[in-house]
Amino acid sequence: MRHAVPVDPDTDVQAAETVRQLRALATPEGAAALTRAGALLDAGADPVAGLTRLRAEVGADLAGPAWGIARQRQKARPAFGPDADRMLFTSDALEQAGRPELAARRAGRLLAGGADSVADLGCAAGTDTIALARAGARVLAVDLDPVARELTAANVEALGLADDVWVVAGDAVELVAAARGGEVAGCSAAVLDPARRAGGRRQLDPDRWSPPWSTVAALLEKVPTSVVKVAPGLDHDRVPAGIEAEWVSAGGSIVEALLWGPAVSATWRRATLVRDGAVHELTADADPGHAPVGPVRGWLHEPDPALIRSGLMSMVAADLGATLVDDTIAYLTSGTAAESPWVSSYRVDEVLPFNLKKLRALLRTRGVGRVVVKKRGSPIEPEALARQLRTDAGGTATVVVTRVAGAPTVLVCDVSG
Numbered sequence: 001m002r003h004a005v006p007v008d009p010d011t012d013v014q015a016a017e018t019v020r021q022l023r024a025l026a027t028p029e030g031a032a033a034l035t036r037a038g039a040l041l042d043a044g045a046d047p048v049a050g051l052t053r054l055r056a057e058v059g060a061d062l063a064g065p066a067w068g069i070a071r072q073r074q075k076a077r078p079a080f081g082p083d084a085d086r087m088l089f090t091s092d093a094l095e096q097a098g099r100p101e102l103a104a105r106r107a108g109r110l111l112a113g114g115a116d117s118v119a120d121l122g123c124a125a126g127t128d129t130i131a132l133a134r135a136g137a138r139v140l141a142v143d144l145d146p147v148a149r150e151l152t153a154a155n156v157e158a159l160g161l162a163d164d165v166w167v168v169a170g171d172a173v174e175l176v177a178a179a180r181g182g183e184v185a186g187c188s189a190a191v192l193d194p195a196r197r198a199g200g201r202r203q204l205d206p207d208r209w210s211p212p213w214s215t216v217a218a219l220l221e222k223v224p225t226s227v228v229k230v231a232p233g234l235d236h237d238r239v240p241a242g243i244e245a246e247w248v249s250a251g252g253s254i255v256e257a258l259l260w261g262p263a264v265s266a267t268w269r270r271a272t273l274v275r276d277g278a279v280h281e282l283t284a285d286a287d288p289g290h291a292p293v294g295p296v297r298g299w300l301h302e303p304d305p306a307l308i309r310s311g312l313m314s315m316v317a318a319d320l321g322a323t324l325v326d327d328t329i330a331y332l333t334s335g336t337a338a339e340s341p342w343v344s345s346y347r348v349d350e351v352l353p354f355n356l357k358k359l360r361a362l363l364r365t366r367g368v369g370r371v372v373v374k375k376r377g378s379p380i381e382p383e384a385l386a387r388q389l390r391t392d393a394g395g396t397a398t399v400v401v402t403r404v405a406g407a408p409t410v411l412v413c414d415v416s417g
């Protein structure tokens with residue numbers, strides 16, 4: 001289904017102009033311009049020469065928008081794969097888009113209990129809407145922004161999902177306030193992914209997200225089959241009772257945090273690690289508390305960020321027989337290397353109080369000329385310190401600058417060569 005709400009050019013002239021351009025790109029001439037722009041970009045055309053050539057070939061009206069979308073498609077390819085070349089994104093929508101493989105995972109879990117209609121409250125370019133429709137749901141895709149609605153409508157059409165998707169204008173704040181009987185906007189499930197940026201800057205305060213925290217809390221209370229994407233830095237104290245909070249990392253970086261409505265929640269906290277197509281999960285039904293602190297031993301373990309954020313580090317520490325190097329620092333230490341997806345292990349070769357002169361002298365003695373610097377709980381700038389420590393010597397090492405039992409300390413690890 002196509003979206004039903006016309007754009008009011010008086011309320012947002014720029015949005016109306018973007019919508020006009022997106023519609024022009026949906027015509028056969030527009031589609032041809034887009035294909036040509038993509039071909040020029042893929043051939044490595046420089047922006048000025050490429051755009052000049054495109055203008056000459058397809059006209060000024062289509063060339064600019066086609067070039068802009070083709071550039072976003074290029075950026076989207078690593079995450080969206082072949083879909084990227086059929087979808088439309090503005091830079092803003094692409095910046096806000098989640099990873100499709102994680103959206104698919106979320107959709108699968110949300111629908112596992114049998115819900116068949118889902119409200120995507122703030123659809124942007126439609127990443128979640130697409131994942132939900134592909135997982136078999138009928139989706140009501142809602143956004144305040146006419147450009148977002150246009151993108152989602154075009155994208156579900158391009159991917160053959162339009163029969164299962166309704167794109168509508170609406171305010172998630174009002175829809176959630178009106179939710180009754182476990183449903184929102186007539187749907188038995190909901191996805192909410194609030195905008196957490198304003199004016200190009202990250203909004204750290206959940207009360208300033210759009211929709212704000214009050215809508216997040218109300219949705220989780222009123223619509224049991226729901227999931228909300230939140231900032232990975234969300235304070236644990238904010239998580240309502242009975243709600244599972246999940247932190248997800250991919251490739252060693254934290255990529256999302258989720259709050260699951262009570263009908264989907266299965267535990268208290270969950271850490272999920274996605275690496276090379278494999279998914280590792282760790283759960284706890286209650287707070288496992290802090291790991292104990294102990295002296296630095298032969299191995300240092302750097303925990304995965306989802307493990308740290310989820311508050312489950314003490315479970316892995318217990319498994320590994322490891323202790324924290326300091327009660328405020330997320331480094332673990334034990335007497336053996338760890339075979340665990342949740343940590344990266346480094347052999348500790350030297351431990352010394354933080355002192356640049358002594359560190360240089362030590363590296364010289366050990367024949368180390370190149371180091372990778374890691375830090376936690378220290379104001380140093382890793383790249384700058386690595387440059388300062390560089391010499392002609394052939395050996396390498398990992399230098400970890402941190403606090404051990406409160407004292408600024410350097411651990412020289414994995415010395416080789």
Ligand SMILES: C[S@@+](CC[C@H](N)C(=O)[O-])C[C@H]1O[C@@H](n2cnc3c(N)ncnc32)[C@H](O)[C@@H]1O
Nearest residue numbers: 097098122124127144145171172193195210211
């Ligand atoms: C972070 S984006 C969603 C991204 C999307 N889930 C994805 O992965 O592509 C948030 C969206 O919510 C929309 N939005 C913000 N406040 C809203 C509100 N009160 N009602 C409806 N939509 C809203 C924004 O226009 C934006 O498109």
